[in-house]
Amino acid sequence: MNISADQPVGPTTELVAQLWQVISANLPRDLTWPVLLMTTLLATGIWLARRGHGAKNADGCEQKSTLWQFLLPKDIYTHVSARVDIALYVFERILRPLWVAPVLIVLAPAIEQSVIATMNNLLGPSPRLASTPSWMLLYSLITLLLYDAIFYLIHYCEHKIPALWAIHKIHHSAEVLTPLTRYREHVIEGPIYAVGAAVAYGLAGGLFGWIFVEGITQATLFNIGFFSLLFGFNGSFRHYHVAFHYPPWLSKWLHSPVMHHVHHSYLPQHWDKNLAAVTSIWDRLFGTLYIPEKDETTPWGLGPETQGNYRTFLQNTLGPFRDWHAMAFGAGQAKKPTED
Numbered sequence: 001m002n003i004s005a006d007q008p009v010g011p012t013t014e015l016v017a018q019l020w021q022v023i024s025a026n027l028p029r030d031l032t033w034p035v036l037l038m039t040t041l042l043a044t045g046i047w048l049a050r051r052g053h054g055a056k057n058a059d060g061c062e063q064k065s066t067l068w069q070f071l072l073p074k075d076i077y078t079h080v081s082a083r084v085d086i087a088l089y090v091f092e093r094i095l096r097p098l099w100v101a102p103v104l105i106v107l108a109p110a111i112e113q114s115v116i117a118t119m120n121n122l123l124g125p126s127p128r129l130a131s132t133p134s135w136m137l138l139y140s141l142i143t144l145l146l147y148d149a150i151f152y153l154i155h156y157c158e159h160k161i162p163a164l165w166a167i168h169k170i171h172h173s174a175e176v177l178t179p180l181t182r183y184r185e186h187v188i189e190g191p192i193y194a195v196g197a198a199v200a201y202g203l204a205g206g207l208f209g210w211i212f213v214e215g216i217t218q219a220t221l222f223n224i225g226f227f228s229l230l231f232g233f234n235g236s237f238r239h240y241h242v243a244f245h246y247p248p249w250l251s252k253w254l255h256s257p258v259m260h261h262v263h264h265s266y267l268p269q270h271w272d273k274n275l276a277a278v279t280s281i282w283d284r285l286f287g288t289l290y291i292p293e294k295d296e297t298t299p300w301g302l303g304p305e306t307q308g309n310y311r312t313f314l315q316n317t318l319g320p321f322r323d324w325h326a327m328a329f330g331a332g333q334a335k336k337p338t339e340d
């Protein structure tokens with residue numbers, strides 16, 4: 001929705017154009033061709049380096065394969081779970097405009113403004129520092145750490161509180177992982193994480209906005225400098241079936257993609273592990289970090305006892321309501337299989 005500079009527009013058109021800018025800025029960045037190409041190239045590198053090993057099949061077991069099978073395994077991409085990923089993704093994207101604008105246009109700036117006002121009250125006027133590339137890097141880093149901490153907190157609560165697990169279960173009902181699985185979530189879950197992101201960006205933006213009165217605009221909402229690449233890449237590869245390990249020392253700081261394979265596994269030792277989005281810092285701090293062995297089997301999904309209730313689009317969409325009803329009337333449907 002582009003409006004040329006010399007074309008007169010009314011306020012409604014302008015408002016819609018602004019809204020569209022916000023919405024389009026929030027479209028997924030990791031499903032772009034460059035990121036998918038990078039994922040394919042890295043996966044090819046892993047295939048070469050490990051002589052055909054390193055990819056998992058639909059059961060989450062490592063197996064040797066030809067390059068084509070390695071990159072695009074038939075058993076994963078024809079799986080009913082991969083098809084339901086698409087349906088849930090489309091449904092979520094249709095409803096997304098209803099809440100994206102209010103959260104991003106109203107909530108994030110409101111938090112930012114109240115942080116600036118609080119800083120003014122507590123510490124007086126801004127020191128009016130000049131923004132430099134090092135400050136911008138620090139701003140990006142603080143934003144990333146705050147985002148990751150709030151993501152961790154929300155995610156932890158979703159795993160531990162049954163009423164929230166009823167919602168998050170939809171992400172975990174994926175029986176195979178594809179780059180689209182990142183967006184496999186219940187429609188209620190998107191706004192929860194968006195509020196978390198708005199809080200993180202609002203807090204960091206307010207703090208740095210107070211320090212730098214001329215504005216520290218390099219890193220803005222949903223664009224945290226070069227960390228956005230890390231963000232997009234990690235999100236895409238961690239839902240890919242190829243086991244991409246980092247060296248152990250690096251895994252203690254950053255989540256390697258294979259560490260999210262563990263998060264999606266239904267084996268008891270893997271439950272509630274690796275809950276952050278990008279860094280390993282919060283998981284390490286709260287004892288939920290799990291760095292898997294090479295070729296560790298990670299069968300994905302909710303486990304044999306529950307999976308049958310979460311196979312179709314309709315089952316996944318109605319799942320939380322069914323669980324809440326069961327909870328209210330004492331049937332305890334939201335329990336994890338391992339808690340039984």
Ligand SMILES: [Zn+2]
Nearest residue numbers: 155168172263
């Ligand atoms: Zn989870």
Ligand SMILES: [Zn+2]
Nearest residue numbers: 171182260264
């Ligand atoms: Zn996931």
